[in-house]
Amino acid sequence: MTVQLKPLSEQVMVITGASSGIGLATARAAAKRGAKLVLAARSDAVLEAVAAEISAAGGEALAVHCDVGQRDEVRAVAEGAFRRFGRIDTWVNNAGVGIWGRVEEISDADMRQLFETNFWGQVHGALAAIPYLEEQGGALINIGSMASDQAVPLQGVYSASKHAVRGFTDALRMELESRGAPISVTLIKPGSIGTPMPQHIKNYTPNEAKFPPPVYAPEEVAAAILHAAEHPVRDLYVGSSSRSISLFGRVAPRLMDWFGETLLYKAQLGPRPPSPGDNLFHGQAEAKVRGDHGGSLIRPSLYTRARLHPGVTAAVLAGLVLAGASRFGRSRRS
Incomplete structure (x- = not known):
């Protein structure tokens, strides 16, 4: 079945993790294009401020508290969107958390909590969205990572969760297509993105978390998400590094192991102590799209722009x- 997606100006879009980073960049960009928004996150005050900002600029946004690890709360987001706008056209599973540290050092509780958000949050979002998207067609957009294809040292648990997201997304896509559901299912795979995530992660190391360069602008991921909301597409990489690492991981896996062990490991550790606090169990958003990346230039992605146009x-x-x-x-x- 050919999936027909509406122009953004005619869409109702749900975005989880909308209070900072990629989610916030996507919300602002979608609002400028005329989409009606349902914004979900754990940081209520920040989320309300973002919704008010969008409304003051002439847009329309509903803020809904949601811990995506709680299926009832995710279902309540879908119900609230339908009550307010009468439909859902695009659902973006964006909420995510991170942990820096050797796998053997990380507590079971922290590992499970990361999966509650990164994996189960996307499962809960998809299952809540599908009945509404199927009514008149729509887009389900899951945010994976370069780590969906290639594991990263010091991000072992995060990599595992993003591998799981890829498996879930690919299987779900096939099942929906096999029964002719008019839903486009897209997996976005960003590389290093200049969000506040390094300041939010749970850090087991004595050093600040650092994304290895090149670091791309969060707005590039937002552009990929909005493209997928209007154009059915299976996968989208954000950043040529993400595409290249995925490719080399398939054709030369031992070479990528060496790259991770000798170069990528050290590239993720900054010279300063870790940032205090984290958002693993509780929201820690501050309505910032970009974070502190230790002098790394946050750049556009010419590869992604070429892919989208x-x-x-x-x-x-x-x-x-x-x-x-x-x-x-x-x-x-x-």
Whole structure:
């Protein structure tokens, strides 16, 4: 079945983890495009402030408290969205937490809590959204990671959760397609993204958490999410590093092991002590899209922009080829 998705200006979009980082960037970008928003997170005051900001700018946003690890709370988000707007067109499973540390050092309670948010939160969101999306068609967008394809040292439990998200998403997509459900299921796989996550993670190391470069702007992930909300697509990588690491992990796994052991491990540890506090069990959002990345440049992703706009990219490349050919021809004649 061909899935028909509405323009963003006609959509009702639910975003979990909407109080900071990628979720907040997506909410702001979607509001500018005219989407009606349902924003879910654990940080109530911050979430209300974001909803008020969007409303003051002429948009429409409903803030709903939600711990995605609690299935009843996620179901309440879907019910609240339907009561307010009468439908759900796109559901974005974005909420996530992180842990830095060797697997053998991390407590069972912390491991389980990370899975409650990163894996079970996406399961709960998908199961809550599907009955509403199926009514008239829509998009289910899960946020995975580069770590969905390639495990990262010091992020072993996080990597495991994102591997699980990939398996769940791929199986769910096949099951929905096999019965003709008009739902597009997309997995977004960002690389290192310049969100406040390094300041929010549970850190078992004596050093600040650091994302290995290149670090891409959160707005690039937001653009990928909004693209998937309007265009059915299976997978989207954000950042050429994410795509490259995934590819090399498949064709040269032992080389990627060496890369992780010798380079990636140290690249994730900054020179300062860890940030105090974390958001593993409780919200710690402050309505910030970007975080502190220890001097790393937060850059756009030309790869992702080319992937989202292939027609424009092809036209630019054709223009460059023609210009080069013309210059070559002139030099030959001279």
